[in-house]
Amino acid sequence: MTSTTSNATDPYELVTAASAAFSEPVPADVDVVIVGGGPAGCVLAARLSADPHRQVLLLEAGDTTGAEHASQVPGLAFSLLTGQNAWPDVTEPQTALHNRPVYLAQGRGLGGGSSMNMMAWFRGHPEDFNGWARSGATGWGWNDVAGTFDVIEEREPRTGRAGQRGVIAVTPARDVSALPLAFLAGADAAGMPITTDFNGDVREGAGLFASNIREGRRDSTVTAYLAPALHRPNLHVRNGVTVSRIHLTQGHATGVLAQTPGGTVTVTAKKVIVTAGAIRTPQLLMLSGIGAAAHLHERGISPVIDLPGVGQNLQDHPMITPMWSVIDGSPLANTVGEAEQSAYTLARRGPLATLSQAGAIFRTDPDLAAPDVQMTLTLLGLDDTGQLRPDPVITAALSVLAPTSRGTVRLRPDDPGGQPVIDPRYLTTDHDMAALRAGLRHIERVFRSGPLKNAIGQALSITDFADDDELDSFIRNNAGTEWHPSGTCRMGTSPGTVVDPDTLLVHGTDNVHIADSSVMPTITRGNIQAPVIMIAERASTRI
CATH class of the missing domain: 3.50.50.60 (FAD/NAD(P)-binding domain)
Incomplete structure (x- = not known):
């Protein structure tokens, strides 16, 4: 060159x-x-x-x-x-x-x-x-x-x-907002382990994600x-x-x-x-x-x-993205205003300096040799056209980690x-469908636990997480990929x-x-x- x-x-x-x-x-x-x-x-x-x-x-x-x-x-x-x-x-x-x-x-x-x-x-x-x-x-x-x-x-x-x-x-999440912290408290209340490093000795449970972000970029x-x-x-x-x-x-x-x-x-x-x-x-x-x-x-x-x-x-990680309405707290898409723009411009801090803050990696069956599902908490939601929804929602992006x-x-x-x-x-194997179905139920229990349950409303597209047919219909109508x-x-x-x-x-x-x-x-x-x-x-x- x-x-x-x-x-x-x-x-x-x-x-x-x-x-x-x-x-x-x-x-x-x-x-x-x-x-x-x-x-x-x-x-x-x-x-x-x-x-x-x-x-x-x-x-x-x-x-x-x-x-x-x-x-x-x-x-x-x-x-x-x-x-x-x-x-x-x-x-x-x-x-x-x-x-x-x-x-x-x-x-x-x-x-x-x-x-x-x-x-x-x-x-x-x-x-x-x-x-x-x-x-x-x-x-x-x-x-x-x-x-x-x-x-x-x-x-x-x-x-x-x-x-x-x-x-x-490889840096830990910073400027973590209230909703991810509430999620971690909910995971703890639901009996899910809390990990401090998904790349360390304990690779499963709920925790803050590491990202390749250096000083806000x-x-x-x-x-x-x-x-x-x-x-x-x-x-x-x-x-x-x-x-x-x-x-x-x-x-x-x-x-x-x-x-x-x-x-x-x-x-x-x-x-x-x-x-x-x-x-x-x-x-x-x-x-x-x-x-x-x-x-x-x-x-x-x-x-x-x-x-x-x-x-x-x-192979790919198939993903489903159920959303919940937010009644107490501000997701990313509803937070970025003039003050947040200034915070980023002046100090590279605030919601623009971070993205995937928290989530969970877990086993849907305790007898599995390794975790089989990952959930990324996303402080925004996309509509059917892939555009950001204007209403405050959070998304549990749930994917199958070891698809067959x-x-x-x-x-x-x-x-x-x-x-x-x-x-x-x-999702052409029963294994992959079963993993998503079980993963949805695990996450719904977390969302109904701890302080998170008071910050969010109902799931927007699922009424009964105990109903196999409803979950399967939701998955087949909405599942995509984690790319x-x-x-x-x-x-x-x-x-x-x-x-x-x-x-x-x-x-x-x-x-x-x-x-x-x-x-x-x-x-x-x-x-x-x-x-x-x-x-x-x-x-x-x-x-």
């Missing part, structure tokens, strides 16, 4: 100062090309370009830089779920949801999801990673990956653990990883560039074909690393001739490597390079896997790697940003 003359040390200023170079012509020949500038892509670009002898090119399809005002302000995150910050992905009609399609917001632009998500930080449960190892992803058990999280996280001493130097800020992989590396002359970042194919000769990649604002270009590279996420990573592989041979033939693509697992094993439903990503028959065919098959697609290029060595767990090489290739949520054998319990960054950190030492 062309070095900037700015003396700025603020990461957002560094990105803004360097952004003119993001639209310069794409280099024709590099050592490593990274396809996808989301969380993993930014991590790998920063880590691999630390070697000054290695020319690294990061290509991102979106135009945003992650330094825009809305990306900086935590309280504006909901405004980023549509528009230029997100791919307009929509699933196929979901049979278990009365044939409703589901909007599946995926980050688009530098930083990807880390520049537009809700910023909640969960490592996942040790059982998640031990399960990966048991499934054949050797070297990815909890004892293998735990130390990498320590490298990533920069924690404040007041988390209850010793202060920790790392890269990305979002700390994305753009600000934490990429910005400090932008001065390096061997790092080239380009946005608004879509990679349409990896050039392959048998199992060897010679580079990529990319669509730029100035036309089509070919980039020669010694290594290709795909970090385009669980939707577009398998799509790019299939467009390049890597996938199930029969499917590729149907789409008019000559198979190079017959790898049936590409696009299979799609599995779906697919496929190329569209009439436009293989366009939006892929996404079919998560949400965590994973697993479509899972790592392992058995049939159906796509990526070697030791090298993250695509099976049958010698220089095409994948390092994003698509390599997860199973989805982790909690928001997936932290595990994705962990995967990228470990990949940087293996590639």
